[in-house]
Amino acid sequence: MRELKILAVVVFFTLLTYFLVEPYAHSQMHKHVDSEGFTYNDLPALTKKGDATRGQELIINGGCAGCHSIEAAGMPAPMDGVMAAQSYGVNPPDLSNAGAIYEAKFLSDLIKNPAHALKVEHKFDAASGKMHPMVPFYGMGGDIDQEVADMVAYLQSIAVKPEEVTPAMAFEDACGRCHAVGYENWTQLGTKPRFKHEKDSLAFDIKLLEYQDSLKAYMGKLPPDLSMYYRSRNEHFLSTFIENPQNHLAGTAMPRVGVTADAAEKVIEYLADSADTKRHEREAIGKNVMIFMVIFAIFALLWKKQVWRDLH
Template sequence: MKNKEPLILVVVVAFTLLTYWLVEPYAHSVMHKHVESEQFAYADLKPVSKTGNVANGKDLVMGAAACTGCHSIEKEGMPAAMDAVSAAASYGVNPPDLSNAGAIYDAKFLANLIVNPAHALKVEHKFDAAKGQMHPMTAFFGAGGDIDQEVADMVAYLKSIAISPSEVTPKIAYENACGRCHALEYENWTQIGEKPAFKFEKDALAFDIQVLEYKEHLTKYMGKLPPDLSMYIRSRGEHFISTFIENPQAHLEGTAMPRVGVTADAAEKVIEHLADAGDTKRHERDSIGKSVLIYSVIFAIFALLWKKQVWKDLH
C-alpha cells in the first residue's frame, strides 16, 4: 500500500499556511493595527492664546465655574462634595482631585475640557448634545467676560497650585489619570483607592462592597467594566498603551474610553507604573544582569591570563 503520509503532510502544511495568510493580515490591520504616536500634541484642540491670571483663575474655579461642586482640591483645603461611590452614582465615575491637574494634564487639553468636555475627551459619539445626551461634566460658558481669557486664567491657576512635572511620580500619574476607572490588583489598587490592611474582616468586606457598588455604576456609565491593568504592559506593550492613552479612538473607534489628555511626560510615568506593576522584579533583574556582565568580563580576563600562563611554554 502506497504511503500517503507525505501527501497528508503537504495538505496540512498548505492549509496551515493559507489560514495564517488569511488571518495574519486581519489580525494586524484590524484587531491589532499599528498606530503612530501623535506626540501628545492634541492638534485637533484649540490652543490657549491668552496669558492666564492666577488670582482671577482661582476666583473662577472656586466661584462662577463651580468646579468645586464636583471636584476636590485637597491642596487648597477643598474636600470632595461626595465620597467616591456616591459621586459615581451621580456622574458615572468619581471626578478627579484637581490639586495636580496642572502638572499631569496638557494645558491645551484642560482649556478645551473646561469649555467642551465631550470634544476634548473624544466621546462626542457617546454624548451628543443635539440629542440631549449631555456629558456629566458641565461645560463652562463664561462668567460675563472674554471666555478665552477666563479659561486661560483657570488653567493658569491649576498649574500654579500643582507640583512641578518633575515631582509627579509614576504612582501619582497613574492614580490621577487612570485609577478611577482601572483597578491594578498587583498594586492593591481599586477604583476607589488603595485597599487598606484592615484589622477586622467586617471592615474589609465593607470596603469590598463599596468597590462593587462603584464598579456597578462605572459599568453602567462605560458600557462595560474597564479592565484591570496589572498585566497590560506585558500583554499589549508600551507603544500600544501609550498611543491608546493618547487617542483611544485611533485603536478602537467608538470606544467609550475617553482621551485622557495627559502630557507626554505624564504618559511615560503611567507606563512606568504599569511596568513596575506587571514586572515587580524588573529593576532587581536589571541590576543582577549588569553584575553578571561585569562578572563575565572579569572572568574572561582571568581565563585569558590563565590560558596564556598554561600554554606559554608550548608556543
C-alpha cells in the same frame, strides 16, 4: 516519495498562513494606528496669557470646587468616592496636579466643552438631552477665553513640576478612577489598605462594589483590570490608545484623557512595573552577572597564561 509530498503540503500551508493569512487577520483585528504625538491638533490653542490669581477665584467661584477636590490648595472633596460616583458616574479627579499631567489646551477645552475634549460626544449629545455629568463653564461675564486661560494658569501654578510626576501619580490621576490594577493592590477607590479586622476589609469591598456598580452604569461595562495589559498589548498600542481611544475602538465609552506625552510615558511605565514586579530587580541582577562574567574571564585568562608559562 509519499512523505515528501506530505512535507511539501505542510510547508505550503504553513507559509500561506504565515505570510498571507496571519498578516491579513492581524491587520483586520489589530489595525496599526499612528501616534498623533499627543499634540491634540483638533483642539484650539490657548491664545491668552493666564493670570493664576484670577484663575484661583474662578476655580472656586465658577463651580469647580463643588465637584473636585484640590488637596494642594487645602480643598477636600465635597463627597466621598462612592457618593460622587452615584452622582456623576465616576469620582471626579483631584485637581492638584492636573496642570502637570494634562495638556494645557486639553484642560482649556475640557473646561468649556467636556464631551468634545474627551471625545465622547457620541455618548453625551446635548441636542438629545443627554448632557455630560461635568457641566461646561459658560464664563463669569467677561472674556471666556481669558477666564479659561486664567483657570489653566492656576492649575499649572499649584501642580508639581512635570518632571516630579511619578508613574503612580500619572496613572492614578488619569486612569485609576476607572481601572483597577490588582497586581499593585490598586482599586478604583485607591490602594486597598491592610485591615486588622476582616469586617473592615469587607466594608471596604462593599464600598468598592457600590462604586463599581455606578461605574458600570456610566461606562456600559466595568473597565478592565490593567495588571497584565503591558504584556498582552504592546507599548505602541497602549500609547496610541491612551492618546485617542476612538482611533482603536470607534464608539467606545472610554474618554480621551488628554495627558501630555511625558505623562503618558509614565502611565505606561507604571503598567510595565505592575505587569512585571521583578523587572528592575531582574535588570539589576543581569548587570551584576555580566560584570561577574567579565571579571571571571579576566581571571581565567590570567590563570591560563600562568599555567602555560610554567609548562613552557
